[in-house]
Amino acid sequence: MNSNAKIYVAGHHGMVGSAIWSALEAKGYTNLIGRNSKELDLRNQLSVSDFFSQEKPAVVIDAAARVGGILANSNYPFQFLMENMQIQNNLIDSSLNADVQKFIFLGSSCIYPKLAPQPLKEEYLLTGPLEPTNEWYAVAKITGVKACEAIRKQFGKDYISLMPTNLYGPNDNFDLNTSHVLPAMMRKFHVAKEIGNEPVELWGSGSPMREFLFVEDLADAVVFALENKFEDNLYNVGTGTDLTIKELAMLIQKTVGHTGEIKWDSSKPDGTPRKLMDVSKMEQAGWKAKVELEVGIQRTYEWFLENLESFKEVRI
Ligand SMILES: NC(=O)c1ccc[n+]([C@@H]2O[C@H](COP(=O)([O-])OP(=O)(O)OC[C@H]3O[C@@H](n4cnc5c(N)ncnc54)[C@H](OP(=O)(O)O)[C@@H]3O)[C@@H](O)[C@H]2O)c1
Known part of the structure; x- marks a missing residue:
């Protein structure tokens, strides 16, 4: 990939988009473009199409989406379904019309069926019912994967889904109100520590198993995907290892330095019992995660402490 190629990172102020932007800059890409949602509302088809006509990017990386945890998904099903479809449809369709050669679509592991065998292989897509707590978001993301696959098939363009x-x-x-499990735990432990190591109440039983990837590792995978031609459309990106939510809680508690009790509220939903990615396809393509969970959590907590006054609060 030419270092002067015009690369549009949609959602460049988000957690994922900002990490991708920094990784591209670090790799010497000099012609990056981004717009926040106030400058360009990606739900608006006409605005997106005009933007592509003016800017004519060579590459598009779609890191823009309405994201959130179980609570936000169950309270706002329509927004999670419709806004995600609008955003990705406008980006994918405009990219095709503007002859964008490389498009990288970012989805999520929730596209796979709730009870699919573990670890999750790409081929399990659409083989069973989804996890009900985030099915709206998952259905939207599945249509994005399929749109990229259809473009690959019909037009032979290098549109891929990670x-x-x-x-x-x-x-x-x-x-x-809207965060995922790891940042929610970090904030709860931090606040409880500050007020004298009060007990921390956490959702569910603590028994589900989950996998976590440091966002800079994902950004590295995106740059890898940009610089290499993949044979297929769909690739999982993860570490290939998981731990229980209880183990995660203890790791974060130790990092934060909270010494109080942890209480588990089993009346709250656990979600899928286990969610581990099979990352062998990506490894065969030549990419592997590098950052250990302990290291990533430590670096995230350092960032949290540095940004306590200003970190992002997303409200719908
Ligand atoms: N976070 C995770 O654990 C995770 C896991 C797997 C996959 N992903 C995927 O990674 C991608 C990015 O997630 P993230 O965690 O970085 O989310 P995020 O921090 O909430 O960032 C989302 C970005 O999307 C932009 N956006 C949302 N609605 C928009 C609109 N209508 N018009 C223009 N821009 C809009 C936001 O722009 P503004 O800031 O300007 O509003 C923001 O920059 C998503 O596709 C998600 O599925 C995330």
């Missing part, structure tokens, strides 16, 4: 596992890192969302 499915990251649970991500965490700098610029994450720490709003307890």
Whole structure:
């Protein structure tokens, strides 16, 4: 990839988009473009199409989406379904019309069926019912994967879909109403420590198993995908290892330095019992995650402390 190629990173201020932007800059890409949602509302088809006509990017990386945890998904099913489809449809369709040669679509591991065998292989897509707590988001993401696959098939263009596992890192969302499990735990432990190591109450039983990827590792995978031609459309991106939510809680508790009790609220939903990616396809393509979970959590907590006054609060 030419270092002067015009690369549009959609969602460049988000956790994922900002990490991708930094990784591209670090690799010497000099012609990056981005717009925040106020400058360009990606739900608006006409605005997106005009933007592509003016800017004519060579590459598009789609890191823009309406994202959130179980609570946000169950409270706002329509927004999670419709806004995600609008954003990705406008980007994919405009990219095709503007002859964008490389498009990288980012989805999520929730596209796979709730009870699919573990670890999750790409071929399990659409083989069973989805996890109900985030099916709206998952259905939208599946249509994005299929749109890229259809373009590959029909037009022979290098449009690919990367499915990251649970991500965490700098610029994450720490709003307890809409955040994912890892940043939510980090904030709860931090606040409880500050008020004298009060007990921390966490959702569910603590027994589900989850996999976590540091966002800078994902950004590295995106740059790898940009610089290499993949044979297929769909690739999982993860570490290939998981741990229980209880183990995760203890790791974060130790990093934060909270010494109080942890209480588990089993009346709250656990979600899928286990969600581990099979990452062998990506490894065969030549990419592997590098950052250990302990290291990533430590770096995320350092970022959290540095940005306590200003970190992002996402509200719908
Ligand atoms: N976080 C995870 O654990 C995780 C895991 C797997 C996959 N992913 C995928 O990674 C991608 C990015 O997630 P993230 O965690 O970085 O989310 P994020 O921090 O919430 O960032 C989302 C970005 O999308 C932009 N956006 C949302 N609605 C928009 C609109 N209508 N018009 C223009 N821009 C809009 C936001 O722009 P503004 O800031 O300007 O509003 C923001 O930059 C998503 O596709 C998600 O599925 C995330």
